[in-house]
Amino acid sequence: MKIVGFNGSVSASSNTRKGVLAVLEACRQRGAETILYDLREHPLPFYDPDDHSRSANEDVRRFTSLLTEADGIVLGSPEYHNTLGGAFKNAMDWVGSRQFANKPVALVSATGGPSSMPTLTAMQLMIRSLHGWIVPVLGSIPGTAQFDKNGTFLDPDLKQRFDTIGSELVRMAELLKKQ
Numbered sequence: 001m002k003i004v005g006f007n008g009s010v011s012a013s014s015n016t017r018k019g020v021l022a023v024l025e026a027c028r029q030r031g032a033e034t035i036l037y038d039l040r041e042h043p044l045p046f047y048d049p050d051d052h053s054r055s056a057n058e059d060v061r062r063f064t065s066l067l068t069e070a071d072g073i074v075l076g077s078p079e080y081h082n083t084l085g086g087a088f089k090n091a092m093d094w095v096g097s098r099q100f101a102n103k104p105v106a107l108v109s110a111t112g113g114p115s116s117m118p119t120l121t122a123m124q125l126m127i128r129s130l131h132g133w134i135v136p137v138l139g140s141i142p143g144t145a146q147f148d149k150n151g152t153f154l155d156p157d158l159k160q161r162f163d164t165i166g167s168e169l170v171r172m173a174e175l176l177k178k179q
């Protein structure tokens with residue numbers, strides 16, 4: 001069982017990254033192999049449908065093949081201007097239903113405010129259009145969220161929520177894989 005996470009914030013101290021890693025850790029504890037694709041370390045070129053040479057880019061190839069091979073996906077976007085972050089959206093433009101159709105997808109977003117619901121709603125619309133199966137528990141990280149030095153949520157309710165997201169993602173991936 002392979003679960004691939006993708007953090008769409010390029011910030012070094014990204015809370016979205018911590019949330020994606022918390023979900024991946026919950027998946028790992030349930031026996032999944034987990035991989036994080038981090039846009040900060042491996043930025044993708046700006047998507048241009050007319051420039052075919054860009055899809056030969058090594059990072060683009062790794063990003064698309066990781067998502068193609070995944071049994072389940074964790075997506076993270078920062079909340080920018082009440083919607084998706086630009087780097088996240090650009091990365092998503094490189095992929096499509098080939099990577100997402102009939103796969104469970106967990107959604108995570110960090111905000112400066114109390115709730116990232118606008119961004120998580122935009123992510124849900126996007127995944128529905130790609131025929132992905134959205135994990136019903138959503139990962140909203142408020143601006144007040146605090147983490148210990150290992151990046152673990154200090155708030156036990158948030159810690160529990162992100163653990164539940166991981167367990168639901170693995171459960172859905174197992175059910176879909178059986179078919």
Ligand SMILES: Cc1cc2nc3c(=O)[nH]c(=O)nc-3n(C[C@H](O)[C@H](O)[C@H](O)COP(=O)(O)O)c2cc1C
Pocket residue numbers: 009010011013014015016017077078079080081082083110111112113114143
């Ligand atoms: C360009 C930009 C736009 C932002 N827009 C919002 C916003 O609309 N609402 C909000 O609550 N926070 C907003 N923020 C704050 C971010 O959501 C917050 O810093 C969040 O932690 C970013 O995610 P990250 O920590 O993963 O980088 C914005 C930040 C930036 C840089």
